[in-house]
Amino acid sequence: MEKVQKRTKIVATLGPASAKKDVLTSMIAKGVDVCRLNFSHGSQEDHLKVIQTIREINQEHQTNISILADLQGPKIRIGKMKEGGAVLLNGTQVEITTQELIGDENRIYITYDNFPKDVKTDEIILLDDGKIQLRVLRSNFADTVWCEVVHGGVLTSRKGVNLPNTKVSIPSLTEEDLDNLNFVLQYDVEWIGMSFVRTAEDIVKLKEVIAAQGKSARVIAKIEKPEAIDNIDAIIAATDGIMVARGDLGVEMPMEDVPVLQKMIVKKCRNASKPVIIATQMLESMITTPRPTRAEVNDVANSVLDGADAVMLSGETSVGEFPEIVIETMSKIIVHVERTSYPYYSSKKSEHSTDSVIPDAICGSSVYLAEKTNASAIVAMTYSGYTAFEISSYRPNADIYIFTGNPVLLNTLSLLWGVKTFYYDKFESTDGSIHDVNSLLKEKNLVQPGQIVINTASTPLHKKGKTNTIKVTEVE
Numbered sequence: 001m002e003k004v005q006k007r008t009k010i011v012a013t014l015g016p017a018s019a020k021k022d023v024l025t026s027m028i029a030k031g032v033d034v035c036r037l038n039f040s041h042g043s044q045e046d047h048l049k050v051i052q053t054i055r056e057i058n059q060e061h062q063t064n065i066s067i068l069a070d071l072q073g074p075k076i077r078i079g080k081m082k083e084g085g086a087v088l089l090n091g092t093q094v095e096i097t098t099q100e101l102i103g104d105e106n107r108i109y110i111t112y113d114n115f116p117k118d119v120k121t122d123e124i125i126l127l128d129d130g131k132i133q134l135r136v137l138r139s140n141f142a143d144t145v146w147c148e149v150v151h152g153g154v155l156t157s158r159k160g161v162n163l164p165n166t167k168v169s170i171p172s173l174t175e176e177d178l179d180n181l182n183f184v185l186q187y188d189v190e191w192i193g194m195s196f197v198r199t200a201e202d203i204v205k206l207k208e209v210i211a212a213q214g215k216s217a218r219v220i221a222k223i224e225k226p227e228a229i230d231n232i233d234a235i236i237a238a239t240d241g242i243m244v245a246r247g248d249l250g251v252e253m254p255m256e257d258v259p260v261l262q263k264m265i266v267k268k269c270r271n272a273s274k275p276v277i278i279a280t281q282m283l284e285s286m287i288t289t290p291r292p293t294r295a296e297v298n299d300v301a302n303s304v305l306d307g308a309d310a311v312m313l314s315g316e317t318s319v320g321e322f323p324e325i326v327i328e329t330m331s332k333i334i335v336h337v338e339r340t341s342y343p344y345y346s347s348k349k350s351e352h353s354t355d356s357v358i359p360d361a362i363c364g365s366s367v368y369l370a371e372k373t374n375a376s377a378i379v380a381m382t383y384s385g386y387t388a389f390e391i392s393s394y395r396p397n398a399d400i401y402i403f404t405g406n407p408v409l410l411n412t413l414s415l416l417w418g419v420k421t422f423y424y425d426k427f428e429s430t431d432g433s434i435h436d437v438n439s440l441l442k443e444k445n446l447v448q449p450g451q452i453v454i455n456t457a458s459t460p461l462h463k464k465g466k467t468n469t470i471k472v473t474e475v476e
């Protein structure tokens with residue numbers, strides 16, 4: 001497969017529009033690096049089929065697409081709505097009930113049993129990422145809440161509900177999340193997304209569940225609540241990656257805060273060497289139109305310029321009419337911005353912990369050396385993945401090629417900015433391995449004679465040794 005070459009990665013949410021193997025294969029060729037399964041929609045059976053399709057494509061086309069299983073978390077939703085949805089008119093009254101039913105203009109089912117007890121008169125209810133706004137009139141404190149439609153619109157099935165003023169009493173990992181987590185861990189999904197993270201403790205608990213099953217899936221903390229912003233440093237320290245989940249974040253907080261928070265979070269993540277995804281409404285109009293708005297093109301471009309590891313698509317690829325054109329468009333924007341906005345490299349101040357001071361210094365120096373020698377590639381061997389996270393976080397101009405004997409990492413690292421991975425499990429001598437991996441890159445035409453390559457390694461060489469060596473080579 002001839003895959004589009006770019007540094008910033010694309011995460012695509014899969015759904016009915018993109019689950020077919022031929023469509024997905026073409027989307028991957030056009031630039032998808034990570035597939036997101038949204039456990040807010042679809043059955044486990046649907047998701048399993050998609051997992052199998054992705055694994056088949058990886059086998060057949062030697063790609064390293066990873067899977068991000070996004071757990072719904074304490075998200076409140078409305079239930080099914082009547083065919084075509086209901087038109088809610090400004091000034092009318094509507095009942096929200098915890099009794100399961102097919103919703104219409106008069107009554108809507110909500111998936112939150114304690115809603116009539118937790119909500120108060122005059123509180124605001126936002127539906128469908130805030131597109132529809134209701135105001136609470138009164139509750140019977142049992143199963144029904146009467147509301148006034150403040151800003152109406154068409155309401156279709158399973159849309160999200162945000163209660164910016166209400167204290168919600170639902171745990172961060174629900175029973176349903178645990179069930180879905182156990183399900184995806186069986187299939188060695190590489191990344192788990194945790195929705196509505198509030199504290200670092202939420203991440204620690206999720207990691208404990210994953211570790212207790214003997215699995216190595218890594219965790220993405222989805223930042224979509226004000227509490228997560230308050231605790232951002234501790235959350236970044238505890239997690240393996242971050243998603244700026246702008247859909248809910250922009251409803252739970254003043255929307256004008258989001259652009260500034262996006263830049264702040266990207267910067268913090270780069271300093272901490274944790275990958276960061278920018279999500280939601282990036283090419284939203286392409287759900288129904290084959291061309292994006294100018295503002296959407298700007299949004300993708302500016303996220304690349306901010307230095308995000310990845311940009312994400314949701315409805316555009318899960319249910320949209322043009323999933324392949326969406327990927328083509330996003331890749332085109334990324335490639336152009338990357339080509340015209342060199343150089344990327346910036347030194348960063350990282351705080352070395354005592355047990356990583358040597359590998360951190362080696363990674364930072366390898367990037368510095370690559371810039372000084374105008375090297376075409378930085379080539380690293382890693383078993384834990386640490387070196388890949390560290391080198392990628394500098395956003396070097398040189399290509400980043402990671403060789404690993406740890407098969408799980410091959411896909412995991414596909415989320416990281418600029419990283420390409422290869423399997424390598426021979427461990428003879430440091431010089432021998434460096435020679436081997438450089439020859440492999442030459443065979444694949446990824447480096448050319450006369451170019452400079454920076455290699456990092458560990459001496460003495462053994463599987464889990466810490467990176468402590470740099471070599472500068474001119475390709476023969």
Ligand SMILES: Nc1ncnc2c1ncn2[C@@H]1O[C@H](COP(=O)(O)OP(=O)(O)OP(=O)(O)O)[C@@H](O)[C@H]1O
Pocket residue numbers: 013014015016038040041042072075157158159160247248314315318319
């Ligand atoms: N697998 C699916 N089957 C049917 N409809 C879907 C599916 N995935 C998404 N949708 C529809 O497309 C819309 C946008 O999809 P998206 O993945 O952004 O979901 P979302 O509800 O915004 O989720 P979240 O806030 O959890 O990311 C959803 O609101 C839903 O109506």
Ligand SMILES: CC(=O)C(=O)O
Pocket residue numbers: 195222224244245246247248249279280
């Ligand atoms: C992706 C997601 O959950 C959000 O934007 O809210």
Ligand SMILES: [K+]
Pocket residue numbers: 038039040070071072195
């Ligand atoms: K979700």
Ligand SMILES: [Mg+2]
Pocket residue numbers: 195224245247248
């Ligand atoms: Mg969300």
